[in-house]
Amino acid sequence: MREAPGGVEGDGHRYLLRGGFLRQLGQGSYSLLPLGVRSIRRVESILRDEMTRIGAQEVELPIVVPGRIWQTSGRFYSVGPELVRLKDRRDRDLLLAMTHEEVVATLAASEISSYRDLPATVFQLQTKYRDDPRPRAGLIRTREFVMKDSYSLDRDEEGLNRSYESHFNAYLRIFDRCELPVIPVAADVGMMGGSLAHEFMYLSPLGEDTIVICASCRHSQNRQVAAFKRPKVENEVRHAREIIDTPGVTSITALCTALAVSAQRVVKSVAYTGQRFSHEGISESVDVLAVVRGDMEVSETKIGRIIGVNELAPMTPERAKELNLALGFVGPVEVSSVPVIADELLRDSVNMVVGANVVDRHIVNVNPGRDWAPHQFGDIAAASDGFECLQCGGSLTTSRGVEVGNIFKLGTKYSEYFDVTYLDESGVARLVWMGSYGIGVGRLLACIAEEHHDDRGLVWPRSTAPFDVHIVHLEGEAAASRAMAIAHAVAEDYPTLIDDRDLRAGSKFADADLIGAPIRVVVSQRGLANDTVEVLRRGEQDAALVDVNEVEQYLRDELGRHV
Numbered sequence: 001m002r003e004a005p006g007g008v009e010g011d012g013h014r015y016l017l018r019g020g021f022l023r024q025l026g027q028g029s030y031s032l033l034p035l036g037v038r039s040i041r042r043v044e045s046i047l048r049d050e051m052t053r054i055g056a057q058e059v060e061l062p063i064v065v066p067g068r069i070w071q072t073s074g075r076f077y078s079v080g081p082e083l084v085r086l087k088d089r090r091d092r093d094l095l096l097a098m099t100h101e102e103v104v105a106t107l108a109a110s111e112i113s114s115y116r117d118l119p120a121t122v123f124q125l126q127t128k129y130r131d132d133p134r135p136r137a138g139l140i141r142t143r144e145f146v147m148k149d150s151y152s153l154d155r156d157e158e159g160l161n162r163s164y165e166s167h168f169n170a171y172l173r174i175f176d177r178c179e180l181p182v183i184p185v186a187a188d189v190g191m192m193g194g195s196l197a198h199e200f201m202y203l204s205p206l207g208e209d210t211i212v213i214c215a216s217c218r219h220s221q222n223r224q225v226a227a228f229k230r231p232k233v234e235n236e237v238r239h240a241r242e243i244i245d246t247p248g249v250t251s252i253t254a255l256c257t258a259l260a261v262s263a264q265r266v267v268k269s270v271a272y273t274g275q276r277f278s279h280e281g282i283s284e285s286v287d288v289l290a291v292v293r294g295d296m297e298v299s300e301t302k303i304g305r306i307i308g309v310n311e312l313a314p315m316t317p318e319r320a321k322e323l324n325l326a327l328g329f330v331g332p333v334e335v336s337s338v339p340v341i342a343d344e345l346l347r348d349s350v351n352m353v354v355g356a357n358v359v360d361r362h363i364v365n366v367n368p369g370r371d372w373a374p375h376q377f378g379d380i381a382a383a384s385d386g387f388e389c390l391q392c393g394g395s396l397t398t399s400r401g402v403e404v405g406n407i408f409k410l411g412t413k414y415s416e417y418f419d420v421t422y423l424d425e426s427g428v429a430r431l432v433w434m435g436s437y438g439i440g441v442g443r444l445l446a447c448i449a450e451e452h453h454d455d456r457g458l459v460w461p462r463s464t465a466p467f468d469v470h471i472v473h474l475e476g477e478a479a480a481s482r483a484m485a486i487a488h489a490v491a492e493d494y495p496t497l498i499d500d501r502d503l504r505a506g507s508k509f510a511d512a513d514l515i516g517a518p519i520r521v522v523v524s525q526r527g528l529a530n531d532t533v534e535v536l537r538r539g540e541q542d543a544a545l546v547d548v549n550e551v552e553q554y555l556r557d558e559l560g561r562h563v
Helices: 011-018 034-053 067-073 101-111 157-177 252-259 300-307 317-322 413-418 441-451 477-490 505-515 525-529 551-561
Strands: 022-026 029-032 064-066 085-087 093-096 120-129 144-154 183-186 196-203 209-214 220-222 242-245 267-277 283-293 312-314 340-343 352-355 361-366 376-378 396-411 421-423 429-431 433-440 469-473 496-499 519-523 532-537 544-547
Touching: 011 022, 011 441, 029 034, 034 120, 034 144, 034 157, 034 441, 064 067, 067 093, 067 101, 067 413, 101 144, 101 413, 101 433, 144 157, 144 441, 157 183, 157 196, 157 396, 157 433, 183 209, 196 209, 196 220, 196 441, 252 361, 267 300, 267 352, 283 300, 300 312, 300 340, 300 376, 396 413, 396 441, 413 433, 433 441, 469 477, 469 505, 477 496, 477 519, 477 525, 477 551, 496 505, 505 519, 519 525, 519 551, 525 532, 532 551, 544 551
Parallel strands: 183 220, 283 340, 340 376, 469 496, 469 519
Antiparallel strands: 022 029, 064 093, 085 093, 120 144, 144 433, 183 196, 196 396, 209 220, 209 396, 242 361, 267 283, 267 312, 352 361, 396 433, 421 429, 519 532, 532 544
16 A cells, blocks of 8 residues: 555554555454465464473364353353353354353363373464454454463462463563563453463553553553552641532642642542442442542552452442432542542541532541541552652653553462362362463564564564565566576575566565565666675665675575574
């Protein structure tokens, strides 16, 4: 394409479209063209290589699975509309599996019986589908995608720890071989469950996750769960509380201006409603009032963890009215209609300004213990730039990131649901410990494209390029014949593309830059008259003139040095 369609996000996505790697079929749905397939296959080869290296064996599991096994785990009900649920002709529940913990656990229950069967790890490269409400940025966020998902099975927690570490290190090698800079960050376990999770993040403005990084010790966390050091609260005399009129003042900024106070003197109260599902699928509406200091934000993930809800939504005006909460003027004083969860920092914060739960009124000089008491104090605030690192006290910074991989310690959660046990040396039945590990293949390719391009097109690392060598021949039969001979000789060992189209040199060179193969070879009548061909490494400015009789060995030497 000369130009990408309007609304394309990211240069990498633009060049993948213009270079003929992919085409959009629908929202969040893409067709991979021949160049895209070749690059994807090279990424998959790296994934297979590194999974095999840690002892994993490849399997192929169904994508359409019986709903009953997800009902057994409870996720059939707790996962939202992104899970596609179906009915077969006999009205039995089916679903498109977004991930395969239940399937692997069911399989393990039938295949593992003794401690001699463990440890075991399986992996697959399989198409998944999630009805994502906000697909965007090309392959970075799609509805249909290929995932490398693997699952470890161990005798005990110590074995799980070894499997987790093996995957952690394998992922670092994978991203290193793809020449994609990533940082591992502590993350929320989310719908997967378990005790520990890490995400592997590629820092990019296109990312929808916020990563919190310490400028000193480099400790990294997803903002959803990031812990930070609360500032010390100075002790002071507690004043008598007083109700004041604040007509039309419904925001923290407006309140600070009206009362000439800093946001650190204000309590921010946010009302939420969520749905909690029982293991049998019975839903229960859950309301909560989250309270943080005015200069902070509520972490919905942290609140959800405390009350056992995966997703929260702002409370509707109708529901707030039923609970006697005046939205815009909500505060924790004398609230009994909804649980109040307050951030740890407010435990010692005194003489604060809070909403009075009456329209156009606030209360000043409010103190915990004396004037209000939450149902629970906890870490519910989201980390922000400038906050202090809990590890070393350094300053925290935030960046946007794309999650290209994740790993989870599941423990015995799924083994308990599906009775996945083995007999130990003494003949005692014990639960198998599981781990789950994923990499989005298309997303990984998209991030490589975002990382490796210039103003002319893609600049692929050799490990993920569709071709190692791109041969362009210009005018004349002699040039065409020599170019074909070079291509046949080199292609025995290195994937080679030859451009034999009847186009002007400028168009061929522009397309070669757009496609981004590591090495371009130009065979022309002029060069052959001097017994030379031109060899240019993509991303560099100066071409080498190589003797036409030595070009094949030259390419082998060059490609051998740049694995």
